[in-house]
Amino acid sequence: QQQVKQSPQSLIVQKGGISIINCAYENTAFDYFPWYQQFPGKGPALLIAIRPDVSEKKEGRFTISFNKSAKQFSLHIMDSQPGDSATYFCAASFIAGSARQLTFGSGTQLTVLP
């Protein structure tokens, strides 16, 4: 079963627009929420991450919004650029036994039109 649900599956945005990707989770043991960015032919790479004790984290044009009570978090890409076209994965981490486990969402393919 998918522990982290991600939507939409694909997203097309005009250059300069705002891209929004949403994720929801059920497991309250999750305590770290990273986003990974994957370009075609490459492995995922960490983009930005947040802990549940803050509601928002911003790095440049990328912002994570976190709603602990709703168990939802989202990635906002402001002033989207064609170079942002990639697949984005949300993820959630928790301690399972003696090791941290990282669970990924299903991914969102973002296309930014020039």
Next chain:
Amino acid sequence: EAQVTQNPRYLITVTGKKLTVTCSQNMNHEYMSWYRQDPGLGLRQIYYSMNVEVTDKGDVPEGYKVSRKEKRNFPLILESPSPNQTSLYFCASSKTGYMNTEAFFGQGTRLTVV
């Protein structure tokens, strides 16, 4: 350059023919893991290793084996591949498996089993 190296990048094989996908990291990371990426399912963990000689099952371990005889290497073994193991595979490493640290991914191995 810090990196995770997987080989081969592409592999086509026949059902039942044993194969090994190699993974090596040069960052002295303790934690290594294997994921498979399938459309609509995101990244699912196959196996992980907290350190040398310590391995454990992830979410989808059936049909796979791993070993961790050296810190830098973490090969994935398919002893009798089947068509349902056709997928894109990623190896990843992190500094530790106990704390939230960035996961570094290889470039992927696209496996086709016919």
